Amino acid sequence: MSRKYKITRVEITGATPYLGHDRNGAPIRTKDPEQVMAWLCGAWRFRFNQHRSNRCRYLIGTTGSTGLLEPIGSMDRRSNADTRHDHDWIGAVPDLILTSTWMMERKEWAAAVERRRTNREHGRKPGRMPGFKRLRQGRRFTCMSNRGKGYRVVKYSRKHAEAIIGGTDPRGWRDDGARYQIHIHFRLSRPVPESTSIHVDWTHRTISFTAPIEPHHHQPTGAMVGVDVGVVHEAALSDGRLLDLPGKRLRHIENRINGLQRAQARCVRESPYDNTRDYLRKGPSNRYLRLRKQINRLNACKTRIITDWQHKTSRRLVDDHDLIVMEALQPANMSRKPRPQADPDRPDHWLPNGRNAKRALNRGMREASLGRFRTMVEYKSHAAGITFLAVNPAYTSQTCHKCGHVAAENRESQAVFHCHACHWEGNADVNAAINILDKGLRLNDPSGRDTSETRNRSVGPCGGQTDRTAAPSRRGAIIMPGGSRQ
Ligand SMILES: [Zn+2]
Incomplete structure (x- = not known):
């Protein structure tokens, strides 16, 4: 379970964090929140991909017990300390941010193995295994709490709180002190739970607190x-x-989406290209891209309304x-699926049965x-x-x-x-x-x-008090060291 909040601003206090060197060898030291957050996200992704590079997949054509495994990456097995030593630009990254990559990588991989097994059992396509984290997938990082050592949360008012992550500059870059603090201010839209880790999504400017599921006390009703x-x-x-579902609100949003989509179609029609594909390939107009952004935002809003309900x-x-x-x-x-209907007048012809792509x-x-x-x-x-x-x-x-x-x-x-x-x-x-x-x-x-x-x-x-003990537990599934691709 996690709770998400909107980040309002970020500020850096204390010493100036050391972010590495630029291409001329000059040190980058800054308190600019944009740069510091991008640097943390980059370091997190770098360390995550180091762990991921040890995972294996089956060589094409060999699966199961006879399958040959090959690593998907360069099998980088360096520890946090070794990585810091070899790459001085992550020297100042807080320890519990680097450590969290290990846990997150294992969790994601195990979930994918489990998901593929379930899908196969239900006769669905298993889906792909996750690969390396790309920059285009968004900037994010996780920080573990480790009993309050990783970060702390301070509440300022009814609507305003902040999470504070502390870090230390590496030796040699400590002229204005060693310790710096990153204050992530967020809008306190609901109470913050006792959390085990925080997850910062810098692309969408959100912060989530992960907490163990609270046991729920059910009052028997007999119904x-x-x-x-x-x-x-x-x-x-x-x-x-x-x-x-709240139909009126959803319909209102759908109407707005339809209007925007008509405007998008107008953009394509007024361009010299015959179809949307050519139009997009040749570079859509700013207006088209703005409309797309608005549509995405409305669709996300619709999804949130449905999920909340x-x-x-x-x-x-x-x-x-x-x-x-x-x-x-x-x-x-x-x-x-709608059954195909034969046309009684013409053999080998089919009547429309409502199975077009949009439907x-x-x-x-x-x-x-x-x-x-x-x-x-x-x-x-x-x-x-x-x-x-x-x-x-x-x-x-x-x-x-x-x-x-x-x-x-x-x-x-x-x-x-x-x-x-x-x-x-x-x-x-x-x-x-x-x-x-x-x-x-x-x-x-x-x-x-x-x-x-x-x-x-x-x-x-599928569950219940009597059957839960009898149900086979899949929690104990063994993931091979190095991770076999299942
Ligand atoms: Zn009857």
Whole structure:
């Protein structure tokens, strides 16, 4: 867990930090915050890439137990002290910034190995292993706390605090004292947690405090709920409630994005180039680039609104219930695609079925958002110690929860469910949510075990108090020294 704050300004006090030599051999000593921060980020990236250079990948064509490993870099195994000795420009970098690179590099690599394994298990593409950190990926550095030795946080007023990192100039560059302090002022938008490290993103001017997840004390409520996530209503609950994203705000932002995109299209149209690709290759206008920046900013804003809503809603769901049932995540190859429709008049011709590129993109974004919501409910359930079940969602939207009648015609439209057997009528998503809860309860109750459910690999209790001990722990996965590429 981490909390992020906006950096307002940076100042350097005490001695003048020594940043190395310029190309003529003259020493660079400055208190300019821009230069000092860029220098810290550069040093952090340099040390990080030294650690990364020891990682290995399989030679092309050889994988698994017979695979041959080759290092991805030059296998630089120097210690902090040796690196400082060889490169005097990092001599004044605080120790706990250099040390943090080791931890961050291992963490990122292990997460990638884990992520690739999970993706493969779910039938998705594994994705790439991380490589070296590039400058274009942004300027950033991390500093560890080490029980308050790395940095300290001082609060000045209700809205203003600063993190202070101290460093020492190397011998020979100490004419105005040895110790310097970097004061990173930030806007105190919420309380700062007890943190184990800070992460400074100098490209976006933010500072985050990383803290261990606080144990959550769940008050038993005795309530159970089934949740159907969907596109029209982000979540429908089995008790009949429909939870929606703040649609008005999102639509407002989307309208503004559309307007800006039209302006971008005008830029291309008024240029001498025929298409966007040529236009971009020949150098887009400043106006075009400014519009792109505005669009990116609005999209980021939209994402933040959705994530905020999802965090708050999943927190409420977990607080209010003792058992939550949701759909199991579907492997990628099972994701729903519109079936191709043959044209009855012309053989070998196909009717349009709504699968153009833009729609596919939007659907991908929507599905990612729904998957994220499910993940949030799942991990919050685990942290609170309540039971979270995942069931196969097959036929839950076509089955009547009253009489169990299954038919595709039951679903009259996207919103309305009308049972042809018992004539129950109501919201289709709520009906699906009730079916999901029923499936979960049958699964949870050993006497009424539904064999067709348990046979499916993707179905099963994913957590909860009883099953957590039985679940195989993947935390203990061994990463080979030097790191094999999996
Ligand atoms: Zn019915």
